[in-house]
Structure formats: C-alpha cells, structure tokens
Amino acid sequence: MALKLSDEESGRILHKMFSQRGLGESISRLGVAIANLAANRHLLVTSKGFIGLGSPEVQEGDQVFVLKGGSPPFLLRPVTAMQRASYHLSPASHTIVGPAYVHGIMYGEAVHEDTKWQDVFLV
Secondary structure, eight states: OEEEOOHHHHHHHHHHHHHHTTOTTHHHHHHHHHHHHTTTOEEEEETTSOEEEEOTTOOTTOEEEOOTTOOSOEEEEEOOHHHHHHHTOOTTEEEEEEEOEETTSTTSTTOOTTOOOOOOEEO
C-alpha cells in the first residue's frame, strides 16, 4: 500500500534522513539533485516502510507490485466495488497507475525462491 506525501512532508523526511547520516551541509546540494531527478514524481511510503517515487497520480491505497518477469515495480490501484459490479470484474482487478522507484526492491530483493505469485487482472 502506498501513501502519497505532501511536498512539506517529503522535505521533512528527506531532511531527517540526511541529517541523521551526518551529511549536514551536503544536504542542500543533494536536495537540488534529488529535486531534479524527481521532477514530476511524488514521494511515497509503503505500509512496510519502503520509500519511493511514483507518478503524480499516486493515491493513498495504491499498491506496489513486482510483476513477474518485469522491471521496475508498478503502482496498481484496486478497482472499486462499484466498478467490479458494473463491469463484472474479478476482485483481483487493478488499474495501472505507473512505474515506481521503490528503494530496497528495485533489484529483485522482493522476490525469493519461495515467493508466492498471485494473479492480478489489469483493466
């Protein structure tokens, strides 16, 4: 599950992360670099505490998925009960919000030998 953060909240989190690591003066230069890289992206935090960047359309309740055979992770939005009923969709139906950068799962860290894959229907 993803939580969209306001620009102010994002700034506080980044400032806290960098100051705890003793980066002090470097934070302003690093902040500018991050801002340039993150243009048109929004900071998000998953329910498991992962921090990432996603589409400006990300909403609270969107979910991060690692799609089998795919890269990068994607933000998917579950369809509403009304949409499922109106169009006779599966409870596993989602819409694609977009790709995401999620620190800690970009290089296969979320997938293990015993990973149990689930079917997801994209509409």
